[in-house]
Amino acid sequence: VPLGEFELIERYFSRGFPRRDDVVIGVGDDAAIVRVPSDAELVVAVDTLVSGVHFPEGLAPMHVGHRALAVNLSDMAAMGALPCWCTLALTLPAVEERWLEEFARGLRGLALRHSVALIGGDTTRGPLTISVQILGVVPVGAALRRSGARAGDLVFVSGTTGDAAAGLGLIQGTVSALDPEHAASLQQRFLLPAPRVELGLALRAIASAAIDVSDGLHADLGKMLQASGAGAQVHVDRLPISRALMESQGVARARRLALGGGDDYELCFTVPASRVRAAEHAAGIAACEICQIGTVEAEPGVRYLDGGRPVVAEMAGYDHFAR
Amino acid sequence: VPLGEFELIERYFSRGFPRRDDVVIGVGDDAAIVRVPSDAELVVAVDTLVSGVHFPEGLAPMHVGHRALAVNLSDMAAMGALPCWCTLALTLPAVEERWLEEFARGLRGLALRHSVALIGGDTTRGPLTISVQILGVVPVGAALRRSGARAGDLVFVSGTTGDAAAGLGLIQGTVSALDPEHAASLQQRFLLPAPRVELGLALRAIASAAIDVSDGLHADLGKMLQASGAGAQVHVDRLPISRALMESQGVARARRLALGGGDDYELCFTVPASRVRAAEHAAGIAACEICQIGTVEAEPGVRYLDGGRPVVAEMAGYDHFAR
Secondary structure, eight states: OOOOHHHHHHHHHSTTSOOOTTEEEOBTBSSEEEOOOTTEEEEEEEEEEEBTTTBOTTOOHHHHHHHHHHHHHHHHHHHTOEEEEEEEEEEESSOOHHHHHHHHHHHHHHHHHHTOEEEEEEEEESSOEEEEEEEEEEETTOOOOGGGOOTTOEEEEESOSSHHHHHHHHHHTSSOOSSHHHHHHHHHHHHSOOOOHHHHHHTTTTOSEEEEESSOHHHHHHHHHHHHTOEEEEEGGGOOOOHHHHHHHHHHHHHHHHHHOOOOOEEEEEEOGGGHHHHHHHHHHTTOOEEEEEEEESSSEEEEEETTEEEOOOOOOOOTTTO | OOOOHHHHHHHHHSTTSOOOTTEEEOBTBSSEEEOOOTTEEEEEEEEEEEBTTTBOTTOOHHHHHHHHHHHHHHHHHHHTOEEEEEEEEEEESSOOHHHHHHHHHHHHHHHHHHTOEEEEEEEEESSOEEEEEEEEEEETTOOOOGGGOOTTOEEEEESOSSHHHHHHHHHHTSSOOSSHHHHHHHHHHHHSOOOOHHHHHHTTTTOSEEEEESSOHHHHHHHHHHHHTOEEEEEGGGOOOOHHHHHHHHHHHHHHHHHHOOOOOEEEEEEOGGGHHHHHHHHHHTTOOEEEEEEEESSSEEEEEETTEEEOOOOOOOOTTTO
């Protein structure tokens, strides 16, 4: 028996999701209604995942559900915003109850971790496409932007980069790793990205600019610098590379992945020299490693150094319509 | 040359759209930031259009763009909300500049008419799918809901219904009309739906319940009554049917389309008997015809009458996964 649209939302996406006092009307009317605190600005982002483009076809539905929210939480993190509510636009080829249960489980797990309420949605028939819209709040004027980096600021990145791209390669059979523990840890980084929401919140009033690393560090750092009208020098020998990535791929490939690989969902941000101690303290509060990889310069573009000497980095950022 | 994601948004969706003072950050950062008035609640809806499901493949991109926003504005209308901002998640098989220009033109035209700013978006590669998220505001506690209809309230519908379904049938060749003016007027109702935003605003504090007619009057009235825990009797001889529909289809088919056809984007609402004059005044302000078609009753379900006598209406509401 095919499920009706309304029943489908009710059955899979109503139960077990966080309840919030600021939700006046949730799923079930023509629109949802929420209360935004009067001293806050509303932060809005939307990200779409297409099967076979943003994740491999056949990816476990639990991981698809997790990912759909994670990529949006990462946008909130990059703004220093507190995520509060989300909506889900789900296009499905058919109603498979098992798939929906697992998808909802992945979405719900991450929603519960961040107390994000699912307040609305739309289910339609068509090729598998998932679009999540996230709404968050930030104190007036406190949001982190891409455009605030200034010459002399230091460039930081959280966690490690390149792992998710290696993990995807392992899943797709284009990358190999001898040690099964390395392989498992890299795949995990692709399958269950952990957006840096707490770090984003802690970096308010400290970072001068921020962006999340979704398309690769090279590409996203470039976007942040372009928005800031600045450039940077980056030390490739300071890139935060995990032991699993370094040992399984070797230094050259590990660096290529750390700069060019996507799907890390780390934060790349800049900090004025006078605020570096504060940034380190903020990272401690967020229980997150951060690594200083370079310095903002007035001259546009990114210049890579290895052992202090210029190197040519031929990296192309991920681009949805170019690859 | 393929366009990059960012450039694509910039080129087609930045220029010519309404600018609003309450947009702090628009397209171009990790998320948008807007200011919600402190005496307002935030109203949120999302609707997805899939090519070949919600509109015929090959529909002119201008009409697709118009439709993507119209269906969401209609949700705002049903809540009595003032639409303010929207985001666009656009999945495209390929970048066709001509298609994008025309799509943006359709979206922009309606956005300008309602002063809705496009504050963010995501473009991805995949089968044509368009998801618009709309954000609006309503004074605290003033939103219209589906759940407020009470026995004795009168049931109204705006404009005329069934035209859009006939128009779609004409486009697809399943419906015919001898008079080319009738055909043109019915097709127009499908191609360029005009959401009843002004009527929704005018009906605040007057209507006891409201829903927009997107899946057909029978189905949507049923949803509103179910949410209200009530039923209704409806006079099929009072249904607002346009001259074009009546003359081209005859009374029996016209009534079937008026009750069962979708895509009207009219409002169906209930009004306490004491507020009927106020509702008529509100409709006048919104420059919109409204028609009383029945009465809310305590007993669940919809009972149809013709000339005062019960008739069986075998109508099935549109359901995305059932058709």
